[in-house]
Amino acid sequence: MKITEVRVYRHSITVADGRYQMSLSEVDALDCTVVEVVSDTGLVGYGETTPLGPTYQEQHAAGARAAIATVAPALIGLDPRRTSLVYERMDHALNGHRYAKSALDVACWDLTGKSYGERVCDLLGGAERSSVPSYFGVMPATTAETADAARRREQEGYPRIQVKAGGRALADDIDAVRAVAEALSPTTKLLVDPNRGWTTRDTMEFSVACRDIALTIEQPCRTFDEHRRIADKIHHPLFLDESTVDIPTIVRAVTDGVAQGFGMKLSRIGGLTPLRVVRELCVELGVPLTIDDTWGGDITAAATVHMGATVPDAFYEGTWISEPYQKPAYGCLTAPIRHVGGHIPLPAGVGLGVEPDLATWADPVATYR
Incomplete structure (x- = not known):
């Protein structure tokens, strides 16, 4: 071929x-x-x-x-x-x-x-599950609206809720997160994601204010070095996302004690070939990760779901896809890839299981x- x-x-x-x-x-x-x-x-x-x-x-x-x-x-x-x-x-x-x-x-x-x-997930080592757990990102809003949105997504079956933060007063973020934590079941995982919108001081102040809440903070600051400076000064696990630009950075983040997990983006790391290496590294080093991408239609969603299906349960934090946030991206002959009860079923068929409608x-x- x-x-x-x-x-x-x-x-x-x-x-x-x-x-x-x-x-x-x-x-x-x-x-x-x-x-x-x-x-x-x-x-x-x-x-x-x-x-x-x-x-x-x-x-x-x-x-x-x-x-x-x-x-x-x-x-x-x-x-x-x-x-x-x-x-x-x-x-x-x-x-x-x-x-x-x-x-x-x-x-x-x-x-x-x-x-x-063969399915892509089987070429990547074999599927551990027929559908993958997902998580939902709740957009910034009033405290009551944020808590209500998080509760509704939990009731839909999402096992992990992400609260977007940053871009407003830190006190508003703290109030919103505390309200969400009160609204959710203790079994639902809570993630706070400022998308690089906090300073190191913001991050430490937030972690002190919410130290009684079980949550994870994802990529609060802009740079790797900012996270390195505060990693031992906060009270919550720290996941890196935007800073995970290559495999050496991921290794350094673990060995230097900067990150306790990763939000991995398929396109940022360069595709399934390097992401397979990241999966093996995280499993061997005992570090959890999500398998996501920045955005996309069914082709991107299928690729992340196939890889997500291969990650052992102990290290898998779920897969985010953009489907709930967008109108249909492009025509496909195959069934759309979407959430069902907070999970995403693996697409049927060989390869990715997605057939575009080129007509x-x-x-x-x-x-x-």
Whole structure:
């Protein structure tokens, strides 16, 4: 099997309720790039990258397509089933830009599964479960509204609730989190995510004010070094998200005692091939993680759910997908990937289990042969 062509499609994904708000930015629409990797057997594979706007991290949609334009020609003639060799070729063609390489990497895994008649999760080591636990991010609002939203999501079956914080007075965050903690069952996990919107002082003050509440704080500050300075000064477990830009950083975060867990993004780390390494590292080091991505349609959701299904229970904090927050991203012939009772069933079928309805798509914006 050889790669003969790479086609690039562009879609716009609209946020369902007008906007998705974080401490430092908000978005109302996302620029999505889908790649179709074509083989000489007639089988094709799909991958996707959808940056969460241009300021959430060092990614932007036009940059993804520019990077793919550089990398894709180097893949022509390669066997897509040799995923590590494909990744090596991508790195030789372009330094960095993992979020663009992620789409091509996922497409090769999809093609590999179709070639062997296997699901991607089984190629990645085997599914531990037929559906994966998810979690829901509650947007900033009044204290009462935040608590009510968290309670409703818990009643829907979500085993983990994330409260977005930052971008307002710290006292408001503290009040909201305390109200949510009172509203939730003790068995529901609580995560507070400022998305880099707190200072080190904010983080320490929050942790003191809420030290009686069982919760996890995720990526409160901007940089790795800020988290390193406060890791032994707070009273709650610290997960890193936006700072987990590569595998050496993840190893350093664990060995230096900075992080007790990770919110892993598929596109930030570069796709399923490097994410598989992160999964093995976390299991061996005894560190929990989530398997997520910044945003996306069914292709991205399927990739994260397939990987999430392979993580042992003791280390798996769930998978977040953007489906509840957006209008349908693009047409697919297969059933949509969505939450059922706070969990996400694995898609049926080989590969990713997602078949785009290309008849409803616009023509490719670029093709590489």
